[in-house]
Amino acid sequence: MIEVVWFKRDLRVEDHAALSAARAPVLCLYVVEPGYWRGEDTSPRQWRFTRAALADLRTALARIGLPLVLRTGDAVAVLADLHARHGIRALHSHQETSNLWTYARDRAVARFCRAHAIPWAEHRQSGVFRALASRDRWAARFAAQMAGPILPAPRGLVPADEPEGAIPDQPRAWNPDDGLLRPQPAGRAAALGLLESFLSGRGADYRRGMSSPLTAARACSRLSPHLALGSISMREALQRVQAAQRDIAAMDPRARPIPLGAAQSLASRLHWHCHFIQKLESEPELETRAAHPAAEAARRPTAPDDPALRAWAEGRSGLPFLDACMRSLVATGWLNFRMRAMVQAVASYHLALDWRASGLVLARLFTDYEPGIHWPQVQMQSGATGINTPRIYNPVKQGLDQDPEGAFIARWIPELAHLPPALRHMPWRGDGARGYPPPMLDVAAAMRAARERLSAIRRSAGFAEAAARVYDRHGSRQRRHGQDDPMGDRARAAQRAARDRRQLSLDL
Secondary structure (H helix, E strand, O other): OEEEEEEEEOOOOOOOOOHHHOOOOOOEEEEEEEEHOOOOOOHHHHHHHHHHHHHHHHHHHHHHHOOEEEEEOHHHHHHHHHHHHHHHEEEEEOOOOOOHHHHHHHHHHHHOOOOOHOOEEEOOOOOOOOOOOOOOHHHHHHHHOOOOOOOOOOOOOOOOOOOOOOOOOOOOOOOOOOOOOOOOOOOHHHHHHHHHHHHHOOHHHHHHHHOOOOOOOOOOOOOOOHHHHHHOHHHHHHHHHHHHHHHHHHHHHHEEEEEEEHHHHHHHHHHHHHHHHHHHHHHHHOOOOOOOOHHHHHOOOOOOOOOHHHHHHOOOOOOOOHHHHHHHHHOOOOOOOHHHHHHHHHHHHHHHOOHHHHHHHHHHHHHOOOHHHHHHHHHHOOOOOOOOOOOOOOOHHHHHHHHOOOOHHHOOOHHOOOOOOOOHHHHHOOOOOOOOOOOOOOOOHHHHHOOOOOOHHHHHOHHHHHHHHHHHHHHHOOOOOOEOOOOOOOHHHHHHHHHHOOOOOOOO
């Protein structure tokens, strides 16, 4: 009999509750699932990052005397084969909040385990809670979970006798050339190095630098793909940042490697990381259905080959700053948060595309695709939640604000590099755009039309009451310093919805 540790989005050996709970003989298993990689939201860039992280995990497991067993196929079939040959005494894994495909797969694994009387222990690895009845006191529960001890890599475990298997080059037949030119290094050493370099000086301009794509790639932590695959645990990252906060606060301000506010901001964003994943954990259908029923009723499907969708996705909209952001994302697999919000908002508001269609494009382009963050954010930036103030970004003004000299535009749109800075943002005012398309829309008119559509949805009968129900389920209760908000209730959500019906907040 063996105990199986099933690795999923937790590719490390430190602070790994599932691995620490297993008893000999132990089989460390990763299943490469072609069904998952055939999904509309997966891509070669994500697999390449995963493949490198798996190679790193295999090395880390070897150091503690355990092989990483790789199998390709259906998870239930793989477990059934192992059970038939070895007998599985117990299955250990971390709780996973991912897309609907993995949710259905986990339900199938649970049925298999029940049918064969195999105990399946799913350990919590972050501040996301399964079967959470209410968002009240979530922040306190998050803080308690994050304050727990960091588990060292276990030692002395006896491995099961099972051949390792190779990590496949690709899990399905696809063209791996998806335009990624600058992949981000994977693995635990890369994750730890990023965190330490941020805290030792790279994050000094974090609060100001995170907004512009010119500075964000360096100023931001860049931990997101490592957190998505679990090369470092959320608890490890947050406790290290909290320790740095204490150290920085005790220093002479002139000797601080980064401002105290930068460390505080990073800690806050790690909190929000789990806050958003909790939304999808509590309501997995948010991947495909708008949170607010009025927004769902107003949706109109967008075909994958829609010309406007393709032009937006490929950076051919004729709006230079928007196109530069999309071309940068295609080439690097990463974009800073404010620009992610802008490109999604333009797709949903200006182009009136279905958020699901544009969200799938972005999911495939993000190396750090985290469904629990991605889909709630896509809905938030598309006005589909009913509880968040809509922000209709003006892509021209955003470019002038975040890239005043047009340097980012010139880097990613060489057709415009010869123009003076002002014309790089608005080449239609001149006649020197070499091979660059004219704008596919009038920005001011598109924004007016978007406001009218949003106003109609928010004037619909029962909007405020439905928004209150959404807030009950998903709204943040956090006020300050990690404390829950005792005033967060249906009345607050209804007040917000009523306010938003009167006036939309526009980022002009």
